Amino acid sequence: MNTIDLVELGRMFNNTWEKPTPLFQDDQHAVYWLGVPEPSAFRCNTYLIVDGQEALLVDPGGRGSFEFVRMRVGQIIPPHKVSGLIVCHQDPDVAASMVDWLTLYPEIRIITSIRTNILLRHYGSRDYSYISINENPVYTFESGKRLKFLEAPFLHFPGAFATWDETSKFLFSGDVWAAIDTEWRLVVEDFCNHIAKMNLFHLDYMASNIATRGFVKSLVPYDINAILPQHGSVIPKKFVHKAMEYLENLVCGLDLIYPRDDNG
Numbered sequence: 396m397n398t399i400d401l402v403e404l405g406r407m408f409n410n411t412w413e414k415p416t417p418l419f420q421d422d423q424h425a426v427y428w429l430g431v432p433e434p435s436a437f438r439c440n441t442y443l444i445v446d447g448q449e450a451l452l453v454d455p456g457g458r459g460s461f462e463f464v465r466m467r468v469g470q471i472i473p474p475h476k477v478s479g480l481i482v483c484h485q486d487p488d489v490a491a492s493m494v495d496w497l498t499l500y501p502e503i504r505i506i507t508s509i510r511t512n513i514l515l516r517h518y519g520s521r522d523y524s525y526i527s528i529n530e531n532p533v534y535t536f537e538s539g540k541r542l543k544f545l546e547a548p549f550l551h552f553p554g555a556f557a558t559w560d561e562t563s564k565f566l567f568s569g570d571v572w573a574a575i576d577t578e579w580r581l582v583v584e585d586f587c588n589h590i591a592k593m594n595l596f597h598l599d600y601m602a603s604n605i606a607t608r609g610f611v612k613s614l615v616p617y618d619i620n621a622i623l624p625q626h627g628s629v630i631p632k633k634f635v636h637k638a639m640e641y642l643e644n645l646v647c648g649l650d651l652i653y654p655r656d657d658n659g
């Protein structure tokens with residue numbers, strides 16, 4: 396049971412806070428927003444899932460933010476306790492710091508899709524252990540608590556995926572529901588306003604409505620308490636339904652580049 400009210404947290408959030416921000420907390424399990432508070436419209440979020448003595452980083456980030464993220468992790472647990480990096484696709488803003496993590500902590504496992512892993516090797520790390528989310532769609536912590544990996548094909552990479560945490564019921568959505576924003580808030584307060592910010596990203600990056608609608612359909616079985624994207628604001632439960640509608644009706648990517656010509 397989460398004692399943190401995300402809407403209230405968003406209202407109180409002050410970006411000068413010099414500590415990690417818990418988004419979910421119960422006896423054994425916690426989810427933190429680690430930042431990164433860069434002054435950019437294209438800011439990147441990194442999250443940490445802690446379960447007992449285990450910890451996984453979600454969307455670890457670029458090399459430029461490695462020391463900051465490691466410092467933030469160290470405010471919660473010793474960084475060597477991070478046992479895995481969940482890398483939802485290979486873009487440098489998501490994945491490049493894996494090189495730095497593996498240099499310091501070579502035991503870390505990379506949790507990613509087969510297609511992503513083929514490209515990750517080009518960052519230069521080769522001898523790491525890797526868990527394929529396609530072959531292992533469920534990750535079980537020592538406590539028995541589970542994460543479920545949900546493929547998100549062509550959103551925007553063919554091998555992209557999201558992660559659903561069965562305990563917090565948070566969906567770590569990577570670039571899906573990402574937003575570009577100069578007036579960033581930690582938590583979405585006005586969903587109508589937020590649509591324009593998501594459009595700035597989705598119209599160009601996401602493949603097509605077939606992909607976005609198909610992904611929404613695949614999420615139907617999951618109870619989602621909040622959406623935690625890699626860019627922009629956290630979408631709290633009260634807007635999750637609207638977020639699904641947004642993707643379901645989105646006209647993007649190839650729909651715009653090659654509009655359907657009904658006259659042949």
Ligand SMILES: [Fe+2]
Nearest residue numbers: 484486551570
């Ligand atoms: Fe990306």
Ligand SMILES: [Fe+2]
Nearest residue numbers: 486488570625
């Ligand atoms: Fe991204």
